[in-house]
Amino acid sequence: MEVTKTLAQFVVESRYDAIPDRVRHEARRSVLNWLGCAIGASRHEGIDIALAALGEFSGPAQATVLGRGDRVDIMHAALLNGISSHMFDFDDTHLKTVIHPSGPVASALLALAEYRPMSGADFLHAFILGVEVECRIGNAVYPSHYDVGWHITGTAGVFGAAAAVGRVLKLNAQQMTWALGIAATQSSGLREMFGTMCKPFHPGRAAQNGMTAAFLASKNFTSSERGIEAPRGFANVLATARNYDEITGNLGQTWEVALNTYKPFACGIVIHPIIDGCVQLRNEHKLKAAEIAGIALKVHPLVLELTGKKTPQVGLEGKFSVYHSAAVAIIHGEGGEDVYSDTCVRDPEVITLRDKVSAAVDKSVHEDAAHIEIKLKDGRTLTKHVEHAIGSLARPMSDADLEAKFRKFAKGILASGETDALLKLCWSLDKLKDAGEIARASVPAG
Amino acid sequence: MEVTKTLAQFVVESRYDAIPDRVRHEARRSVLNWLGCAIGASRHEGIDIALAALGEFSGPAQATVLGRGDRVDIMHAALLNGISSHMFDFDDTHLKTVIHPSGPVASALLALAEYRPMSGADFLHAFILGVEVECRIGNAVYPSHYDVGWHITGTAGVFGAAAAVGRVLKLNAQQMTWALGIAATQSSGLREMFGTMCKPFHPGRAAQNGMTAAFLASKNFTSSERGIEAPRGFANVLATARNYDEITGNLGQTWEVALNTYKPFACGIVIHPIIDGCVQLRNEHKLKAAEIAGIALKVHPLVLELTGKKTPQVGLEGKFSVYHSAAVAIIHGEGGEDVYSDTCVRDPEVITLRDKVSAAVDKSVHEDAAHIEIKLKDGRTLTKHVEHAIGSLARPMSDADLEAKFRKFAKGILASGETDALLKLCWSLDKLKDAGEIARASVPAG
Numbered sequence: 061m062e063v064t065k066t067l068a069q070f071v072v073e074s075r076y077d078a079i080p081d082r083v084r085h086e087a088r089r090s091v092l093n094w095l096g097c098a099i100g101a102s103r104h105e106g107i108d109i110a111l112a113a114l115g116e117f118s119g120p121a122q123a124t125v126l127g128r129g130d131r132v133d134i135m136h137a138a139l140l141n142g143i144s145s146h147m148f149d150f151d152d153t154h155l156k157t158v159i160h161p162s163g164p165v166a167s168a169l170l171a172l173a174e175y176r177p178m179s180g181a182d183f184l185h186a187f188i189l190g191v192e193v194e195c196r197i198g199n200a201v202y203p204s205h206y207d208v209g210w211h212i213t214g215t216a217g218v219f220g221a222a223a224a225v226g227r228v229l230k231l232n233a234q235q236m237t238w239a240l241g242i243a244a245t246q247s248s249g250l251r252e253m254f255g256t257m258c259k260p261f262h263p264g265r266a267a268q269n270g271m272t273a274a275f276l277a278s279k280n281f282t283s284s285e286r287g288i289e290a291p292r293g294f295a296n297v298l299a300t301a302r303n304y305d306e307i308t309g310n311l312g313q314t315w316e317v318a319l320n321t322y323k324p325f326a327c328g329i330v331i332h333p334i335i336d337g338c339v340q341l342r343n344e345h346k347l348k349a350a351e352i353a354g355i356a357l358k359v360h361p362l363v364l365e366l367t368g369k370k371t372p373q374v375g376l377e378g379k380f381s382v383y384h385s386a387a388v389a390i391i392h393g394e395g396g397e398d399v400y401s402d403t404c405v406r407d408p409e410v411i412t413l414r415d416k417v418s419a420a421v422d423k424s425v426h427e428d429a430a431h432i433e434i435k436l437k438d439g440r441t442l443t444k445h446v447e448h449a450i451g452s453l454a455r456p457m458s459d460a461d462l463e464a465k466f467r468k469f470a471k472g473i474l475a476s477g478e479t480d481a482l483l484k485l486c487w488s489l490d491k492l493k494d495a496g497e498i499a500r501a502s503v504p505a506g
Numbered sequence: 507m508e509v510t511k512t513l514a515q516f517v518v519e520s521r522y523d524a525i526p527d528r529v530r531h532e533a534r535r536s537v538l539n540w541l542g543c544a545i546g547a548s549r550h551e552g553i554d555i556a557l558a559a560l561g562e563f564s565g566p567a568q569a570t571v572l573g574r575g576d577r578v579d580i581m582h583a584a585l586l587n588g589i590s591s592h593m594f595d596f597d598d599t600h601l602k603t604v605i606h607p608s609g610p611v612a613s614a615l616l617a618l619a620e621y622r623p624m625s626g627a628d629f630l631h632a633f634i635l636g637v638e639v640e641c642r643i644g645n646a647v648y649p650s651h652y653d654v655g656w657h658i659t660g661t662a663g664v665f666g667a668a669a670a671v672g673r674v675l676k677l678n679a680q681q682m683t684w685a686l687g688i689a690a691t692q693s694s695g696l697r698e699m700f701g702t703m704c705k706p707f708h709p710g711r712a713a714q715n716g717m718t719a720a721f722l723a724s725k726n727f728t729s730s731e732r733g734i735e736a737p738r739g740f741a742n743v744l745a746t747a748r749n750y751d752e753i754t755g756n757l758g759q760t761w762e763v764a765l766n767t768y769k770p771f772a773c774g775i776v777i778h779p780i781i782d783g784c785v786q787l788r789n790e791h792k793l794k795a796a797e798i799a800g801i802a803l804k805v806h807p808l809v810l811e812l813t814g815k816k817t818p819q820v821g822l823e824g825k826f827s828v829y830h831s832a833a834v835a836i837i838h839g840e841g842g843e844d845v846y847s848d849t850c851v852r853d854p855e856v857i858t859l860r861d862k863v864s865a866a867v868d869k870s871v872h873e874d875a876a877h878i879e880i881k882l883k884d885g886r887t888l889t890k891h892v893e894h895a896i897g898s899l900a901r902p903m904s905d906a907d908l909e910a911k912f913r914k915f916a917k918g919i920l921a922s923g924e925t926d927a928l929l930k931l932c933w934s935l936d937k938l939k940d941a942g943e944i945a946r947a948s949v950p951a952g
Contacts, residue, residue, distance in 0.1 A: 106727065113725040114718065117579040119563040133563040209738035211691075245657075245704050246711065248694040250730075252738035258691050258729040261722075265692065272560065276707075279559040281552065282822075283704040284696075292655035292698040 063289035063304045064244075067193060068236035070311045071223045076185040083315040084490060087188050091498075092486035093152055093322045093462055094145050094162035095126065099502055100397070100469030101147035102127030106257045110140055110264075123171040124499040127473050135268050137171035138221070142264030146213070148397050149259070149379045150326040154191075154319055155427070155453060157198035157212055158329065161320060163263030164217030165190035165224045168271040173496040178228055180492030188317050190224025193240075195316035197288065199306035201299035206251075210298055214249025214262030221270020222277075229278045241283030242273035244294040254328075255369065255377045322462060324451045325395030327379040330363045333430035333449035334382055338389035341434060341444050349391050349413045351436050357386065358422040358431035368419075378405040386432075387413040396468070428452040474504050509735035509750045510690075513639060514682035516757045517669045522631040529761040530936060533634050537944075538932035539598050539768045539908055540591050540608035541572065545948055546843065546915030547593035548573030552703045556586055556710075569617040570945040573919050580617040581714050584667070588613035588710030592659070594843045595705070595825045596772040600637075600765055601873070601899060603644035603658055604775065607766060609709030610663030611636035611670045614717040619942040624674055626938030634763050636670025639686075641762035643734065645752035647745035652697075656744055660695025660708030667716020668723075675724045687729030688719035690740040700774075701815065701823040768908060770897045771841030773825040776809045779876035779895035780828055784835035787880060787890050795837050795859045797882050803832065804868040804877035814865075824851040832878075833859040842914070874898040920950050 101107065102125065111130060119133030126141050145151050145163045154161050165187055173183055198205075198216040206212050222243035226236050246269040249262035277283075288294050288307070295302040325335050334357060341347060357363075359382065369381040378384045378400045387410050388399035404410060425431060428449045434442045448454035457465070463483060470479040482501045485492065492498075547553065548571065557576060565579030572587050591597050591609045600607050611633055619629055644651075644662040652658050668689035672682050692715040695708035723729075734740050734753070741748040771781050780803060787793060803809075805828065815827040824830045824846045833856050834845035850856060871877060874895045880888045894900035903911070909929060916925040928947045931938065938944075 109725045109727045110722065113721040113727060114581075117565040117568075117581045119565045119579070122563075133565070135560075135563045209743035214691075241699070241702070242704060242707070245660075245696045245699050245708070246694050248692050250691045250733070250738055250740065250743055252730045252733060252736040252743075253687070253691050256687070256728045256730055258688060258727075261688070261727075262691070275559040276556065279555045281555045281559060281704075281707075282702045284698045284702055287696070287698060290698040292696055294696065297655035297696055297698075 061289060061304055063307050064240050064287050065233070065237050065285060066308045068240055069233050071189050071193060071227055072231065072233045072236050074185070074189055074312065076181055078312065079185070079188060079315065083188065083318050084184060086320055087184050087317050088487060088489050089322070089459065089462055090152055090162045090317060090320050091166055091187065091489060092466060092483070094166045095486060095498065095502065096466035096469040097148060097151045098141050098145040099127035099473055101144040102473065104144065104147045106147055106260065107140060107144050110143060123174040124503060126499060126502045129503055134171040134175045135271060138168040138267035138271050139264040141171065142167035142267035143260045146260035146263045148326045149328060150323050150397065152320050152322050153329045154195050154198070154316060155321055156319060157195060157202040158206065159195055159198045159216055160213045160263060161191045161195055161220065161317065163213065164194065164266035164270060165220040167264065167267035168221040169224050169228070170495070170499050172225055172228060172271065174499050177494050177496055180495045181490040182228060183495035184490040186224040186227040188315065189227055190220040191317040192315060193223035194220030196307045200304055201295055201302050204301040205299035208300065209251045211249035211251050211253065211259065211262050214266045215247045215298060217263050217266030218243045218247050218270045218273070221267045222273040225271045225274035226277060229274055231274065231278055235277040235280065237285050238281065238283045239274045239277035241285065241287030242276055242281065243270050244287035245283065246273065247294055247298065254366070255380045319453065321451055321453055322457045324457060324461070324465070326397040326400055327385055327395060328367050330360065330427065331367050331382050331385045332451055333428055333446040334359070334386050334432065335389040335395040336449045337430055337432045337444040337446040338386050339393050341432065341442055342390050342393050345442060347390055349409060351438070352390070352413060352416060353435045353437045355386055355417045356433045357382065357417065357419040358425055359419050360425050360427050360429070361421045361423060362427065364419060364421055372405045375400045375402045375405055382419055383414045383417040384410065386417045478504060507735060507750055509753050510686050510733050511679070511683050511731060512754045514686055515679050517635050517639060517673055518677065518679045518682050520631070520635055520758065522627055524758065525631070525634060525761065529634065529764050530630060532766055533630050533763050534933060534935050535768070535905065535908055536598055536608045536763060536766050537612055537633065537935060538912060538929070540612045541932060541944065541948065542912035542915040543594060543597045544587050544591040545573035545919055547590040548919065550590065550593045552593055552706065553586060553590050556589060569620040570949060572945060572948045575949055580621045581717060583617035584614040584713035584717050585710040587617065588713035589706045592706035592709045594772045595774060596769050596843065598766050598768050599775045600641050600644070600762060601767055602765060603641060603648040604652065605641055605644045605662055606659045606709060607637045607641055607666065607763065609659065610640065610712035610716060611666040613710065613713035614667040615670050615674070616941070616945050618671055618674060618717065620945050623940050623942055626941045627936040628674060629941035630936040632670040632673040634761065635673050636666040637763040638761060639669040640666030642753045646750055647741055647748050650747040651745035654744070654746065655697045657695035657697050657699065657705065657708050660712045661693045661744060663709055663712030664689045664693050664716045664719070667713045668719040671717045671720035672723060675720055677720065677724055681723040681726065683731050684727065684729045685720045685723035687731065687733030688722055688727065689716050690733035691729065692719065693740055693744065700812065701826045765899065767897055767899055768903045770903060772843040772846055773831055773841060774813050776806065776873065777813050777828050777831045778897055779874055779892040780805070780832050780878065781835040781841040782895045783876055783878045783890040783892040784832050785839050787878065787888055788836050788839050791888060793836055795855055797884070798836065798859060798862060799881045799883045801832055801863045802879045803828065803863065803865040804871055805865055806871045806873050806875070807867045807869060808873065810865060810867055818851045821846045821848045821851055828865055829860045829863040830856065832863045924950060
């Protein structure tokens with residue numbers, strides 16, 4: 061079975077006019093959400109550090125570090141924008157695999173678009189194909205790949221970036237096969253890094269490595285032609301089970317980007333039903349932290365595996381603490397980036413309430429559900445069962461919700477008129493003559 | 507057990523004067539052999555392709571592409587020199603793990619030495635520490651890690667480059683721990699790529715990624731502090747068994763670089779006893795290919811697993827064909843780079859003899875041994891048992907052998923006086939005020 065070649069052939073031969081409108085619209089929503097996340101985190105110390113560490117090795121000023129004035133070569137732009145887009149853990153999620161699809165693909169593509177101008181339609185087409193490739197490869201190896209300990213956004217993302225960039229570079233099928241192989245052999249990223257700067261580093265490096273793979277293949281740097289399916293290839297080495305039909309079945313008939321979702325809260329997706337339910341209880345009962353004796357959660361098994369940090373010390377760790385997230389949802393009524401600051405995880409009021417939160421695995425609770433029981437000091441018990449969290453496929457964020465989230469990110473970085481203009485560019489992406497306009501418009505005047 | 511921190515602490519606190527003379531001498535031999543390999547392959551099309559594909563993204567002219575006039579930023583220099591040093595598969599081997607130790611470490615260090623001048627002693631000290639780190643980590647996960655399908659030179663090499671560069675950057679123990687973590691999460695390289703340009707890409711990328719890790723850590727980019735030993739860290743995710751005592755035991759008491767070996771033949775180390783024995787039979791009996799009816803080999807199991815390609819089509823594949831290697835050893839009496847050219851693997855005389863070679867696994871044959879039986883058309887049978895191949899720890903290449911190998915690489919690239927001068931620099935490496943001198947001296951005048 062020729063998995064890698066079949067996938068490469070599909071990417072090379074795909075026609076934009078064969079992609080349904082609703083798929084294109086979901087892709088625009090994905091890009092808009094990704095861009096907001098990257099701009100929002102553009103002043104994070106992790107970006108300052110990465111620029112300070114690597115800036116002196118940058119090539120010519122080919123592309124924009126989103127939301128900032130810095131211009132670097134496109135490989136570094138892909139890396140830095142990939143990091144910033146995932147820094148808040150607030151970007152999109154392909155729920156079936158917990159891949160964050162846009163980071164690796166859009167970060168590589170938009171950097172390239174500034175250096176080798178391409179139309180908005182070519183950009184969106186390549187974006188859709190990149191997401192298709194990474195998510196199909198993810199589908200083929202999930203969950204065993206993730207269970208072993210791989211951060212799938214990095215490991216699958218590198219294929220997405222290679223495919224998208226390779227498409228724009230007009231690789232032929234042979235070169236695209238090599239590009240996927242060169243991507244396969246750079247596939248990396250450990251789940252152990254969750255809660256450190258290395259987590260957002262993964263989509264950034266995937267964007268950069270995937271783009272490297274495509275450029276190398278464009279000049280005929282060779283790799284195996286069976287990088288995905290060979291006995292010593294990606295799917296066998298990085299997973300304990302695999303289903304290649306997830307990669308080659310129904311190509312061009314179904315579209316993975318149509319299954320993308322966007323986070324209303326700035327933390328791991330598995331905590332979202334808890335925050336959703338806690339905010340609802342808070343608002344319905346005008347709850348104050350001081351009234352609460354204890355909070356008992358029943359959750360899907362992944363919640364404790366991924367976000368079981370009892371006593372987070374820094375903001376990034378807070379994103380991996382279901383206890384912290386429940387506490388701030390009650391106290392602040394939200395799950396935005398502000399409640400995952402270093403200050404907030406060290407706030408005595410938050411710590412006091414956090415210590416009253418307990419969580420138990422309940423295998424009957426599915427991934428976007430949760431059950432919350434709050435015991436009050438006056439003896440009352442409040443309960444809430446969330447069947448589908450806001451932001452899930454069953455309760456998606458609307459276009460207006462996405463705009464509001466974007467505006468929150470841009471506030472303090474762009475002037476309000478600049479934000480309006482950028483949103484307009486995103487919604488009309490595939491009508492643009494020059495997709496790189498979006499990157500340049502992400503930088504505030506002056 | 508704190509594996510990552512313990513290793514980081516050791517690298518940070520190591521003193522050069524505590525390292526025995528014979529260890530330092532083996533390190534000089536390693537650097538000399540590595541440099542020759544890199545110069546020898548500097549005009550290979552794989553380097554031309556990589557430069558053509560990536561050169562336009564290079565930063566300032568900070569470091570030399572060895573053996574060529576090109577100057578690129580140090581990250582690209584680490585990548586390109588790492589690729590060329592392994593392009594011929596002719597570099598050094600740490601036999602216990604089949605790691606090629608110098609590629610990832612020396613390629614990163616020498617690039618850095620041109621940009622941030624360091625003494626030869628500092629270079630050699632950091633080199634020894636880098637090799638120590640990558641080989642100890644390799645020892646801890648070998649053989650299961652390799653059996654799963656990882657190319658250990660890439661996966662372990664990234665730690666070596668991070669440690670060596672981190673040492674020169676004077677990282678503190680906390681930063682060194684992060685550097686090893688940032689390295690861990692970039693660890694990659696699939697054995698499926700053997701026989702393509704991606705195999706030499708692995709040590710190059712390991713050099714570049716390890717150096718990236720050290721620079722990021724130097725500015726306090728964070729990672730897990732248990733990147734090696736955590737449940738979702740390197741040793742658990744990339745191997746099915748592990749022994750941390752191989753990493754933390756006897757630190758500073760034993761030195762892995764002392765176990766390094768150098769190849770007399772330009773192919774995978776497991777074929778070396780076959781070539782050694784075939785060349786001996788050829789010379790002892792003045793054998794001609796036309797006299798031979800059949801060649802039967804008894805080999806260690808890894809030989810067929812790694813080098814079982816029956817009908818190689820291009821030179822790189824020939825290096826992974828025990829059949830081709832036996833045939834050219836008889837016909838040409840050697841195993842140098844020339845017999846692994848595209849022309850040579852397609853030579854009808856070679857193909858005819860190659861098709862008469864059979865190989866069978868014999869579990870009683872150890873890794874640097876082989877048994878050869880040649881049936882002649884006149885009815886005679888010749889046999890040769892090689893107990894330890896030339897180049898093994900039991901029959902090491904002498905300093906003079908290494909010089910001769912180096913001169914063969916440099917011929918046609920450097921003038922003979924330039925080669926003499928470069929060899930002198932290598933042998934006196936730790937007396938140099940400026941280690942970067944070696945890189946500059948690798949470029950022919952004019």
